[in-house]
Amino acid sequence: MLRWRRPQLPEELIIAGRPVPVVATRRPMARGVRLRASAIKGRIEISLPPRGGEDVGAALLKAHHAWIEAQVAKWPAPIPYAPGAIIPVDGAPVRIDWQADHPRTPVLAGDALRVGGPLSLLSGRIERWLKARAIADLEPATRRLADQLGRPLARISVGDTSSRWGSCAGARSGDGARIAYSWRLVCAPEWVRFAIVAHEAAHLVHQDHSPAFHALNRQLDPRAGEARRWLARHGAALHWVGREA
Template sequence: MIPPIEVVRHPRARQMRLSVDNATGAIRLTLPPRAPVGPALRWAEGQGEWIARALANRAPPQPFEPGATILYQGEEVGLDWDSGFPRTPLLDDGKIIAGGPREGYERRIERWLRRVALDILSAETADYAARSGVSVSKVAVGDPKGRWGSCASSGVIRYSWRLILAPPEVRRATVAHEVAHRTHMNHGPAFHALVRTLYGRDPAPQRAWLRANAMRLHSFGRIS
């Protein structure tokens, strides 16, 4: 039996998209603003085999706890705790080490990852914006479940902080994608041509990496 399917309309969606939330197992059908719900829902309900596979392939939670291994800029690194170290985490010899009390260790690791993500994504966004001759009013990071980045008409670009876990070339492909939206607020041929120009090559392999590893990236820092 197929679990309930949540229907969500997104103002920038151009086609329907079926996804499974790695954290909760929720099944979401995203539709363009005016797409009819009935036919789309019937199509989604017919994807039982795909839904079952996606639910079975959900990555187990990987809390930010001492002794765990996570991805950081595409490389596997260990997490360590040493009460004699400063509270602020640091990367040392393939490990991210944080001191201070054991209580709150997980929060300190995530805050550090978010801060590093914001710093790097802000710098890369500024670089691509300068190349493209556009302005970006603000760069922010959050933890959206279904998107790696978004660009508003106001010039605000938001990213998933989890991009700091992905390889740098994957992260930069996402930045090029969002900055290109400052010129083309659509996904037409001119938009994709600009993304390739900014990124320097076809970003399809990097986008495919994100799709293939999305559940794993969203498993890091989860407790249950």
């Protein structure tokens, strides 16, 4: 007796010599199969219904191969933390100047980031330095606007999110709001970073995106719209800082 075998979706595609992961996710509410090329995550995403759909997903990958190639060609290049690599800090190019006998704590000297110690620990040292620099800039700026608005804050933190640059939770709580940012904002120009701070500060007053929210956001930062356009053009590249591939 012959049994039908469910088609297998590939875990990876090779596009112009570049390995691209393929991630399939079942969505409880999905009614069909959807294909997406994520420039931020650097992968092809296939959304499947609760049951089945693999055959349709495999057919979509084949039928849209040229489209996938075109999308991947537009993705940013990875920027690993390696000696001599150029990473963005405050929107400016900074060269990683690694020498084993340099101080182990990274030091920004002009357009060079001097750092020493074992090469195997370089990536961790640089990323921790970037995160510390991010919170050192974002926290006082956020507290300054919160004080200006007369709103309490419970906590400010940084993480590595791919869906949003900032988030505000608990604004209605008497204990104060919790605001979280992507540490990768430290790679963007200061005025772009401040625009995200102003956006989240406006959410301390308005927990929506109503006209009143946007009016307050523009009051706190007249360059809010310009910053959104900058992130639309350059934001994806910030997610490739520190990637090997």
